[in-house]
Structures are given as structure tokens and as C-alpha cells.
Amino acid sequence: MDFDDTPDEAAWRAEVRAFLTEHREELGASSGARAFDNEVSRRRQALLYDAGYVGVTWPLEAGGRGGTPMQQAIIDQEMARLGIPGLINLIGIGMCGPTVIVHGSDEQKSRYLQRLLRADDVWCQLFSEPASGSDLAALRTKAVQDGDGNWHITGQKVWTTLAHLSDYGILLTRTDPDVAKHRGLTMFVVDMKDPGVTVRPLKQMSGGADFNEVFFDDVVIPDTERLGEVGDGWRVALTTLMSERFSLGGSGTEIGPGFEAAARHIGSRIGDLPAERQALVRQELGRSYVASLGGRYTGYRQLSKISKGEFPGPEASAGKLTGTRTARALADLAVRVQGADAAYASAADGTALWQNLQAVLPGMAIAGGTNEVLRNIIGERVLGLPAEPRADKNVTFKEGLG
Ligand SMILES: Cc1cc2nc3c(=O)[nH]c(=O)nc-3n(C[C@H](O)[C@H](O)[C@H](O)COP(=O)(O)OP(=O)(O)OC[C@H]3O[C@@H](n4cnc5c(N)ncnc54)[C@H](O)[C@@H]3O)c2cc1C
Structure with missing residues (x-):
């Protein structure tokens, strides 16, 4: 894969960046706003949809733009760069909508899909x-x-x-x-x-x-x-789960502001630590950076497959597994460098950001396929290890597809 933008992609990036920058206030850039604030988040998604930046890869007849996965990845990258919160209807766009597109009647498609993209319905x-x-x-x-x-x-x-x-x-x-x-x-x-x-x-x-x-x-x-x-229903559910693994594994093609913010926070505290601990913290930060880079290139590998019309395979599992682990390691490190101050951080003044992430991220090791199930997939389908014994040979676990 060529990591530089093609001329078309560069033009698209410039257009997206100009729109997001112009509307950054309305879109809640760097405001710490949550993706799930009901009315505000619905308005944010509607604004982006009306500008043509939601459901970019969906077919035109489904209310989408008939665009490329790379165009969508550029929007994701630019939103992350400006600290614009994610879309409230992420599950609708990532899982429910694709299922309706593949298995729904024409009536269901015309009733539901466009409203879903605009967050008129969540x-x-x-x-x-x-x-x-x-x-x-x-x-x-x-x-x-x-x-x-x-x-x-x-x-x-x-x-x-x-x-x-x-x-x-x-x-x-x-x-x-x-x-x-x-x-x-x-x-x-x-x-x-x-x-x-x-x-x-x-x-x-x-x-x-x-x-x-x-x-x-x-x-x-x-x-x-x-x-x-x-x-x-099982075949229909596999369409959903396949889309879920990719949307959770992330088309995470940017190291992103999450890493940068953690690195800045850790950097601002490192001088207070004894010299021997400073070296250890630097090592841990370096390890997370390398893992983030690995996640980035795994994201590109998925994107490359999708661009060729293929479904992402076990790399989606690997992306989710390592992305979750890296985010947890960074949040832990960010809290540890606070020393005793960590106990006084407060949600009210925003200083408990990293403590909050420590509480939220364990759930990501369970949602959409637990770490153990993902390791089974990687063991069996990437490394070719023997399959685990299953009571009912016909049944796959929530892994679905791998
Ligand atoms: C943040 C979050 C959001 C979620 N959102 C949704 C949602 O919107 N909709 C929805 O339907 N569900 C949702 N879920 C549920 C999620 O899909 C399930 O929690 C997940 O599939 C695991 O199922 P379980 O909790 O029943 O655990 P179990 O399947 O009971 O697993 C218990 C333990 O056994 C291990 N285990 C199970 N099978 C194997 C195996 N074959 N090999 C090795 N170890 C194994 C697991 O790794 C785990 O440690 C969400 C979960 C979380 C945490």
C-alpha cells in the first residue's frame, strides 16, 4: 500500500479539513463533548450527513455517497485530528445499517437507512x-x-x-x-x-x-x-458481526490525538520522577508508540482489503486486540506518573480523564468478541494451531467469522 495521498485523496482531505475547521465549534472539536449526548450528538451527525460526510461508502440508493473506504478513513483521521467526538449512531452505521442493506426489503431500506445516517433515528x-x-x-x-x-x-x-x-x-x-x-x-x-x-x-x-x-x-x-x-438469523447476524469486528478493530489508521494527549500528559509529569523511573517510563511510552504504529499499519492492511472489495479477516481481530491493549497500557501509565496526585483527580474539572479511561477500557476487551475469543481466532486462523474442542461442531462463537 502507498501511504501517501493520491492527488484525488489529497483534494478530498483538503475539502474535508476545510469543512471541519469551519464548523469546528458546532461539531464540538476539543470540547471534551461526549459522542453519546443525545440531542447535541444527533445534531452533530445531521450536520456532517447534510455536508456529505456520513455513510460515505454506502450505496447512493441507501442514502450514502458511493465513495471509497479511503475517503471514509480520511474523514475519520481528520475528525480525530481536530478532536471532534465520534458519531452517536456508530452502531447503526457500523452494524445495523449494513445488515439492513444486505438483508432488508426495499421498503425497509427506504424507511430506515437515510434517517439512520442523519441520526434522525438512533x-x-x-x-x-x-x-x-x-x-x-x-x-x-x-x-x-x-x-x-x-x-x-x-x-x-x-x-x-x-x-x-x-x-x-x-x-x-x-x-x-x-x-x-x-x-x-x-x-x-x-x-x-x-x-x-x-x-x-x-x-x-x-x-x-x-x-x-x-x-x-x-x-x-x-x-x-x-x-x-x-x-x-444466524447468517444475517454474521453480516452484523463481520461489520462490527471491523468497526471496533478500527480503520485506525492514525496514531491519533489519543496517543499524543497521553504522551503530552506523561511528558509533563516525567520531570518529577526519580531518574531511574524516568528511564522506565520512557521505555514504556516507546513500547506503546511502537504498538500504536503496528495498529496503524494493521488498520491500513484492513483498508487495503476493503478497497479491493474483500472483507477484513483475522487482521480485524488482531487490530481490536492490540488497540485495546495499547490504550489500556497508556491510560495506566498516564495515571501512574501522577503519583499520589492520582487519588485527587476529579471528573468535574477534567483532571480524571485517564482514570475514567482506566474504568472504561476493560469493557473494550469484552465488547464485540472477548480477548480470549480473538486469540482463539488468531491461533486457529492465522497461526494454523489446532482448533479448540467444541461441543457442537456446527456452531461458531461470537467470533463469527474471523
Ligand atoms: C462495552 C460493551 C458493550 C457491549 N455492547 C453490546 C451491544 O450493543 N449489543 C449486544 O448484543 N452485546 C453487547 N455487548 C456484549 C458483548 O458482546 C458480550 O459481553 C461478549 O460477547 C462476551 O459475552 P459474555 O459477556 O456473555 O461473556 P462470556 O461469553 O460468558 O465469556 C465469559 C468469559 O469466558 C471466556 N470465553 C468464552 N468463550 C470462550 C472460548 N471459546 N475460549 C476461551 N475463552 C472463552 C471469555 O473470554 C470471558 O472471559 C457489549 C459488551 C460490552 C463490554
Whole structure:
């Protein structure tokens, strides 16, 4: 891969940069604003969509721009450079929308996709349950069809990111309990305001509450809201999981302001440390920098595959695994160099940024495939090690695809 912009890419970068710079205040650049503030974040996404900078790689008929993955990567890089918070509808764009594009009816596509890109509607992913996470196909939420063709949903989901702000979700259910577990599943679009849907936020150790338990008590979904065929939900879910691994693994092609901010913070404290510790901190920082560079080039490798119309393979797993580990190492180091001051940092005046990251990042080692599952994928599919024994040979774990 050539790492320099082509003339077209350079022109695109200049256009994107000019727009983001002009609107940086409205877009919350460097304000510390959260991606998940409901109304403000919806407005931010609408502004970017109306300017043509959301859903760049989506087809024109889906409300996108029919552009290239590289154009999208340039937008991501430029937003990160200016410290503009991410999009509120990241799950919608990264997972739900691509699933509707592949498996939805024309009616579903025209009803949902453009509104999703503009954040007129926010979406969530209703897959995990208390007894099925990595082993997703074991899920129990039941869908039963009545004589009018409508489906009645009963059960519980958990860890549903943004369910409390969402208008719609993609919902994986069990429609046939009598066949092999991955064969009896069916996917639906559910309106989160439907009677019988109850959303209960879960308080995190960071103090936030970004994910939820969601209960379904005889929720009625018309058959027109089915995504894909009855019993074909596992194949539909694989489309979602494939998109999820890539969007979480990150098209992380920039070292980015996260590393720079950590390095600046660590650099500002290093002089207070005894000389022998200074050398160790420098070494750790250097190690994180090298790992960040590795993440960057892994990101480019994925991008290169996508540009050729291929799906990213195990490099998406490697990208997520190492990206999470590097971010945690940096946050830990940033807190350690604070010494005793670390205990007095406060969320109110922003000095607890690194403590907050320490509390948030462990979740990233679980979300969208745990570190252990990702290591299995890399072991089996990259290094060619023998597969782990599985009770049901037909079932893949949440790894999905690797
Ligand atoms: C921040 C965050 C956001 C999330 N958002 C969503 C969301 O929006 N929608 C949604 O549906 N879900 C969401 N999840 C749930 C997530 O997908 C699951 O937590 C994840 O798949 C792991 O499942 P589990 O929690 O049931 O753990 P389990 O699968 O029960 O795993 C428990 C432990 O066993 C290990 N383990 C399991 N299987 C294997 C194996 N084969 N080999 C080795 N070790 C194994 C795991 O690594 C882990 O350490 C989110 C989770 C987090 C943390």
C-alpha cells in the first residue's frame, strides 16, 4: 500500500479539513463533548450527513455517497485530528445499517437507512443475553408467530449499548427451539417505543450508563419487520458481526490525538520522577508508540482489503486486540506518573480523564468478541494451531467469522 495521498485523496482531505475547521465549534472539536449526548450528538451527525460526510461508502440508493473506504478513513483521521467526538449512531452505521442493506426489503431500506445516517433515528444491536455472549447462538429470546402472521417476542437482552437513546434495534430471536441452535434463529427490526419493551440502564464503574438491560414482554412485531428468512438469523447476524469486528478493530489508521494527549500528559509529569523511573517510563511510552504504529499499519492492511472489495479477516481481530491493549497500557501509565496526585483527580474539572479511561477500557476487551475469543481466532486462523474442542461442531462463537 502507498501511504501517501493520491492527488484525488489529497483534494478530498483538503475539502474535508476545510469543512471541519469551519464548523469546528458546532461539531464540538476539543470540547471534551461526549459522542453519546443525545440531542447535541444527533445534531452533530445531521450536520456532517447534510455536508456529505456520513455513510460515505454506502450505496447512493441507501442514502450514502458511493465513495471509497479511503475517503471514509480520511474523514475519520481528520475528525480525530481536530478532536471532534465520534458519531452517536456508530452502531447503526457500523452494524445495523449494513445488515439492513444486505438483508432488508426495499421498503425497509427506504424507511430506515437515510434517517439512520442523519441520526434522525438512533439504532442499537440486541444480540447478547445473560446466558449467551461469546456463544451467541445459545440465545433464548423467543419469537412465536400468530395466526395473523405477527411475531410475539418474549425474553431479555443485556449490555445493549445505547438502547436507552435508541429508536430502533436489530433483534436476534429463537423461532425454532427444536433444531441445531444456530439454525433456529430469526432477525427482526424492533421499534424500541413498542409496548412491552422495557429498557433499564446499567451503571458502569466509570459512573456512566451507556448500556442497558432490555426486556421484551409479549412485544408484537409485524412479519414485514423480519430481516431475512425465518430460520436464517444466524447468517444475517454474521453480516452484523463481520461489520462490527471491523468497526471496533478500527480503520485506525492514525496514531491519533489519543496517543499524543497521553504522551503530552506523561511528558509533563516525567520531570518529577526519580531518574531511574524516568528511564522506565520512557521505555514504556516507546513500547506503546511502537504498538500504536503496528495498529496503524494493521488498520491500513484492513483498508487495503476493503478497497479491493474483500472483507477484513483475522487482521480485524488482531487490530481490536492490540488497540485495546495499547490504550489500556497508556491510560495506566498516564495515571501512574501522577503519583499520589492520582487519588485527587476529579471528573468535574477534567483532571480524571485517564482514570475514567482506566474504568472504561476493560469493557473494550469484552465488547464485540472477548480477548480470549480473538486469540482463539488468531491461533486457529492465522497461526494454523489446532482448533479448540467444541461441543457442537456446527456452531461458531461470537467470533463469527474471523
Ligand atoms: C462495552 C460493551 C458493550 C457491549 N455492547 C453490546 C451491544 O450493543 N449489543 C449486544 O448484543 N452485546 C453487547 N455487548 C456484549 C458483548 O458482546 C458480550 O459481553 C461478549 O460477547 C462476551 O459475552 P459474555 O459477556 O456473555 O461473556 P462470556 O461469553 O460468558 O465469556 C465469559 C468469559 O469466558 C471466556 N470465553 C468464552 N468463550 C470462550 C472460548 N471459546 N475460549 C476461551 N475463552 C472463552 C471469555 O473470554 C470471558 O472471559 C457489549 C459488551 C460490552 C463490554
